[in-house]
Amino acid sequence: MTISDQKAFDSILSMAQNMLRLAAERAQTAVTPEMINKELKKLAIMMEEDFALVDRDALVDELIRRSSRTVGENATLSSGDGHIAWLDAERKKGWTYWQRYSEYMEARIPWIALDALDLATDEVLSQLEDPTREGAWDRRGLVVGHVQSGKTGNYTGLICKAADSGYKIIIVLAGLHNNLRAQTQIRLDEGFLGFATISDADELPAVGVGLIDNDTSVRPNAATNRSDKGDFNTAVAAKMNISPEQRPWLFVVKKNKTVLERLLHWIRNRVANYVDPVTGQKIVTNLPILVIDDESDHGSVDTGEDVVDDFGNPDLEHQPKTINRLIRSILHHFSRKAYVGYTATPFANIFIHDRGATQEHGPDLFPAAFITSLAAPSNYVGPGRVFGSASSTPDDLPLVRALPDDQFQPWMPSKTTTSPEIKPHKNGHHPRWKGEDRVPDSLAEAIRSFVYACAVRKLRGQGNKHSSMLIHVTRFTSVQSEVVNQVSEYLRYLKGRYTRNIELAALEASMRLEYEATFLPGMQMIRVALVEGETLDDFSWSDIRSVLPDVLSDIRVREINGTAKDALDYVENDGTGLKVIAIGGDKLARGLTLEGLCTSYFLRTARMYDTLMQMGRWFGYRDGYLDVCRLYTSEEMVEWFGHIADAAEELRQEFDNMVAAGATPKQFGLRVKSHSVLTVTSRAKMRNARAMQLTYSGDLLQTIVFPNRKGDITANLNATDRFISTLGPSKDLNHQLFVPEGQKWNGHLWRDVKALSVISFLREYRTHTASFRIMSPLIADFIEEMNKDQELTKWTVALIGKEQPGTEKSVGGVMVKMLDRRRAAEHADRYSIKTLISPRDQAIDLTEAEWNAALELSQKTWRNDTDRNEGKERPSEPRGPQIRHVLGEGVADAGIPARRERGLLMLYLLDPEGADVDDLKGADPIVAWAISFPSSTSERRVSNSSYIANSVLWGGINDWVD
Template sequence: MTDHLLNLHVDVLAAMHRAGPRHFAKLAFVLSEEHEPAHIDLAHFRDRLLSAAADDELTALWRRTLTAWDFAENPSWSSFSARTDDRRADAYNRLGFGADLRKALDSVVPVFKEPGPVVISREFEPWYTRESAAARSFYWTAYEKMLRQKGWNDAAVSSLDEASHSVVERLSNPTREEPYGARGLVVGYVQSGKTANFTGVTAKAIDAGYRLVIVLGGTLNLLRAQTQRRLDMELIGQENILGAADPNDLDALVDIDYQDDEDWPAKFVSFGARPSTLGAFDIERLTSRDRDYMALERGISALEFEKPDRTRPLYDPANLHAARARVMVVKKNKSVLEKLVKDLKKIGPILGEIPALIIDDESDQASVNTTDPKKWEAGTVTRTAINGQISKLLKLLPRAQYVGYTATPFANVFIDPGDEEDLFPRDFLISLPRPTGYMGVQDFHDLDTVDDGEGEAEKKHVRGIYDSTGDRLQEALDAFVLTGALKLYRADHGVPSGPFRHHTMLVHESVRMAEHAALALRINTMWHNAAYTGPEGHTRLASLFDRDFHTHADDSLPTPTTYADLKPYVHEARRLINKGGTPVIVVNGESERDYAQPDLDFDRTPNVWKILVGGTKLSRGFTVEGLTITYYRRTTQQADTLMQMGRWFGFRPGYRDLVRLYIGREEQLGKGRAAKTVDLYEAFEAICRDEELFRAELGRYAPLVDGRPQVTPAQIPPLVAQHLPWVKPSARNKMFNAELVEVRSPGVWEEPTAYPEDPDALRHNTECWAPVLGALTHAPVSLCVDGSPQYDARVGTVSHKDLLTVLCDLRWSALEQFSPHLEFLLDAGREPGTIDDWFVIAPIQTSARRNEARILGHGPFSLARRSRRRGPLFGAIRDPKHVAAAKRLAGASNLTGNATVEQNVRPRRGALVLYPVVESEPRIVSDGSVDPRDLVMAFAFVAPPSTAQGDRPLVRFRAIDSTRAEAAIIDRDDMRS
């Protein structure tokens, strides 16, 4: 039966595709052939929405459309921010929809309000509009359709659409007369879908006119092949892979590289015919799944571009949109890249006419030039092998755009901005949002927990390497068997089994291959002595199930109430894990052959249920599918390396509650006198804080001021933080000097953490605060803001001048951490009418475990217990419940406070929260005062919005690069306060 209402809405919305929402009823009347009121009447549409089944196509159409309009960044039809109620209301107004229909649509398509990509960019010439993108969208449309077939929801597709669009619009116009090569960086999360983003970018870029795409796909054949298959399956498609071959001629298909792939051809995108016969253009692969780029044996015809009008350059639209695109996925290998450079040189002058796109996956690995600039000869840059070959590619292709992708951007932003031939992201840096359903930092670390107890995330997912009985490796193996059985149980009870195709455990202790072999033998021995088929084994599994997995099970997923219900599935889980006679795969080796194991090919092997033992090769780019249990104890002193080892981050549909991380809490780093004991979980938490702070800072400076960027990518390096002194943001040979002079933070909670450890310095700091302590009331008052808990505090006010006297005299363990903020406060004091005084809050603890003492004869005050993060820096100082009142008192929040709060709000008043901190049991002198040598006078502050000073930039930098006369490279180990 024909669905006339659906057909009409399809036609009407198609007419709005390029220009955005327009008056629906008027457009429907024009397009309706039958003019039946029932088809145009919006009340009929509303009734259908309210009664529609889950698979109703009309509802799905509007879900896609409204979500796309909600997500659109800077559309021509709306001035309201994306992902807001105002944007949705603007769309409804333009559609002419009434209140009842709006309510019905909101009920089936709520506004998705998660943040979008954060963009730091130079100004650029707009060329890639939504209208131009819609006009040429053959490959993007096919890719979008495939994502929906894979189960991506509308919000996920629209988010990818906007993020990839924001990359392509910052590339150079492929039809531009004067060549320009943009350089950019896209920052995602570890194992969070960066490949999907650069596949989307590739689709949009070739639709727009880029005709040579070079993807640098990792340093191993295994990784390169993964990337090639992904592009072939989701972008290039069946018809381009087959070329002129007849899909029904078996002899002609012998050389097709996916004949042994269980997903071929059903799960590979299909266009229905060769794209060139459908009014588009074909894609020619210059590499295949099993073959990296090889020197062309029959000349260079594969790299020659046809031009219908030979009197015009290739980039002329008359030629460009008729030409085939070439795509290659190459390994970051010196000899491979040399072959490519050599072949390109043979083409000649046309190289200057080819709009090319170079995508560098894991761009902070191998691509960055790590030679010591102090050893360069005068005027000559010495480059490492891979960096040198990429530099040659960019020289050969003046119209080439370079876009790096990484989850750990620190090495990239420390590249010398003054080296024009290097890969510094001078044009744009885009931080992708955390995807829905992604398990990341917040799922394993309780970043807002202020005490030393376990938070909810840690309780659910994190376990130590040791407990009272010793090493917990056997428990980790039991957890692997148990979670395998739970996956089988869930697949039997209605949960889609797709995510359970693979089930893996990762054991990562060392980079040494000899130790991998010994560890694999140890695990094999444990496995065969585990008695999983006997009473002893079942008793252990039942105990672990009851105290852990049943306790932390997701109530929305089927989980047996007793181990007896799960026991029948344990046998099958054990059988799958032990298939082939061993549960263990060792992943290491000196050559590529060592990685050519069927059980490492998650694409071609139907079910990989194994324990993977390895080192570096498992910690960069390689996706361990189905990873559920991780036993991890390898140390490193580099934040980006440590973060890349976080293979437990990723998507875990149907089993995220089963994920467990067994991680070293007290591990030795180094040997001999230099050895120190470190907490790996704490180290991960520290670098997670660094990463979250970096992303937050990017978001803070991303909004334009008067239509111009606040900062450019060249000013990003100072935003990189370092919470643990022994975990550097990146390898030393990837870090260049950049100095942050000032951070302006009106209305922002700022929390210094670099307090000194020396007792005399602590006493000095405490004495500095004496005038402020004396200004506080003895009687406590209650502070409260709507939606936040009430708490008591001693309060008072001090002038801005008096506070500056205190702050300027304080001592720090790392002066550079606070000096940019002090510069801001000093500058605010120089500007009349900017800031008058500060409302000081000293919170009072009310718990039975509270610790109180007088300070320099004042008080008593509550003493907070905090600990440093294995060095001079503390973690979180604040108690989250104190933030709202401070922000309201500083005029940085519109929430309403209680009478005490509202009576003390002033237009030019800041808020300062004092946290007298003790790290161990303090000494108390005769009058009940704490010994100032045992006291850390920590604080947080919120400057009033009046310190913003109009359109003045929020940051000032003194960035040092090689183009400046005073250029210097400073070893961060040698920096002193």
């Protein structure tokens, strides 16, 4: 498609989208193909010349795809301290920057997503202060999105609205590297400024919103430019003078000591208009400032020690770390200020001490005013959908190719290798595969996968779109350079064979078999599992073969690191689409967007939640080509990402419950899962996190890691047999206090089981050492502690079997059908699964009133967030966190008392034959269990470091509950 064709397509698309929106509102129905055809017929008459340039079928497909999208609901915790509500419809009249940005985005995103963007940016802006409000004010907040989910688009919209409403200085803190800063500048040139900030140019050409509204009198001022060296510098500072009458100024700067010091010096000496007579501090009173901190968990968090004294009072003499100190100092020089951090991984931000402050730098960056959690649109593909979660797990991971260690080691030995002969690689490592200077077979396969992806996209008419491959296997630049040479050599080999037809027969035969037997079926699996509202064509090998020479000729290899001179020149290749294999480390790890990312080969072994999640460049939007995307990574990384998906979901569910309860950010005490190898965030950033006296209140625990030694399995079965034998006669599991209509159970039920029996069972049950969250003796200790407050004294025990036909086994004198659970990953020393329980199991033996109250709360906290695997419809049965909340808190208005004395223990037998583990053949049934603990305000704890709490939690989170 030529540039003129694309413009015509975008123009018709934007107009059609608006017409359909109105038609759907009039008809009060969803958009239908008939409605699309009707509106396009009108446009064919109105825009005859444009219509002659475009493919009508492609227009219809795009409109159908866009019409099928949904966006979930955002949630906000906020504090009204010192805040005056101000944003209403009257205040928004005549806004220019938002209007043109909205129009610019119409052709790029579905109207439902545009409406959601409008709503979300209004929500955030309303939490800030009216920039025209006199006097001193300070609002600090945090926006939590999903990785690669469009946070830049969100804060661009916020910047437009902030400028419209009267914020005069807007500073965007854009990462630690020049290329990320430049990429952000380009995005803001297009979405806010309206002109290309080209250094030393006589004229700055209009781009993006500037092509929609070419009135140069409304152009904002730019203090930085889009070149790699376009950051704020001394030469720029010397020329700049600002007065309140001028248009807003935009600064896009790195989180860099020198840059921020220059900016601070300029503010003190060129902008400040008042000197505090007491402190002598120079202050800006006439210009309201908005600071947007992109990736606010990275570089901005103070990692210094002891920000408060032993009594929780701020240490006014504390010296924060450099970047944190400079950001706070910049804010501290303005009397009217707003700070908004954006991140997908808030694990570091929640450890900022809520009372940290110093005389010189002002308060720390804790989001005291608000925290907003953004829901993902239905076409977002994130960790929850790719890797599954504890509550929803795909049987297979169609996007993921999990690599055993022997498929990339010793080519690139990792820190987590289980082989004592293989040592982790260091700087200067020479990667070799089978003794040769070449890529391993698994990377060669990944490169071919990228070639197929480019070919399919070309055949689908997406040949002028960017397509990228990420190779991230080491942080050492010297090693990256060797990988670049090996990848380039393999690409030359493929290109030479297909462009010259020399010695091609064997290669083509193997690639044809790979495409037809693996890649094409994989495309079809992904469409079934993850693609909605799109019709994506398949192609035969002969079709693929016909475009391979051109595809291979177009692919470029780029080394992206601090020493290489390569660049991802997407902008320069906008018309033709860049086809690039990007090889790098830290520069590719965070923030930098890889346009059209199709294939990832990722072996880097980060050990922290936030670092690992941010490295997930493959998350995001893949409209029109999701089925050709592939991720090659280690089996261990797949497990880690599954663990992270659970940690992120637990954080969001706790957040939702607190929003429902009307809590504020300072009352938001967070607990974040720990892991045997992963840490939550860097230890330095957790300087305000203390190893907790642990509580399991409000938690669901389930065994997912088991010994594969037959002696341990038999011991656990015997312990369970003894436990059940002491419980007396059972009821049929269908004889619960309330069984929803249409539900049927297989199994047995015991009520009012004494806590001592449960404690004895847990002390006897052998958990695997790799099961760091499920430690039976510690859980037994916790129940004993809670018994001292007369909580968890009466237990409901359920032995749950499969409803479908299956093998029955006897335990404790009763029969139950065994469950089938395939292993999640191959381990020599254990059998691990993705998830144990069915979501409905947590509702066993609730009263009808409790069931309905938990359902009502589940519906109230449902966000329709695709990546959280919540389902497309509002819940029709209660979810676990809400069940535990109702049991622990009761519902006074409905006359439902709390039942904190009641715990729920769920027992299962897993069939060893269905585990797909050789060591388990012929073993006894594997006993698995789950416990659901009601929430509690009890101060009882057991000592453990499995959870880390922020200062708010250990400072008295339960105050707000009372």
